[in-house]
Each structure stands twice: as C-alpha cells, then as structure tokens.
Amino acid sequence: MLVISGEKRAEKEDKGRNYYRRETAYGSFQRAIPLPGPVEADKVEAVFKNGVLTVTLPKPPEEQKKRKTITVKAA
Numbered sequence: 001m002l003v004i005s006g007e008k009r010a011e012k013e014d015k016g017r018n019y020y021r022r023e024t025a026y027g028s029f030q031r032a033i034p035l036p037g038p039v040e041a042d043k044v045e046a047v048f049k050n051g052v053l054t055v056t057l058p059k060p061p062e063e064q065k066k067r068k069t070i071t072v073k074a075a
Contacts, residue, residue: 002055005030037063 009026039057046055 002033002035002057003030004033004053004055 005028007026007028010024012023014021035057038060040060043058044056046053048054
C-alpha cells in the first residue's frame, strides 16, 4: 500500500486605499493506493517538481523477470 499525505496552504492578500483583506485557506489530505505487487521499499524515490509528484517504486528482481505480452487489435 502506498500512502501519500500532505498539507495545502494558500494565502491571498489585497490592499486598497480604504481596506485591507487577507484570506488564508489550508487543509490536509491523504491518499492510500493499493499496489498490485511487491516493491523494493528501500529503493522507493519521490520527486516533487513544478507541482507534480513523481513516485518511483522499483520491482524486486524476481518480479522484473515476469512479463506479460498484450496483443493490440486494430478496429
């Protein structure tokens, strides 16, 4: 099971001649994603870049040897 959790926070400030407004929004989140097979937990990597989270979950060597071929049919 892969569990991803974090917190979002956004602040908005608006100043005018006769007013000052500041809004703050925040909240936490958590997602649990079941994995289809075993992974090498000590080699898992996660990179957050430009608002995108990329998680790499390498398979153990014995699982990498198993391959499944899927035939693609043209319609």
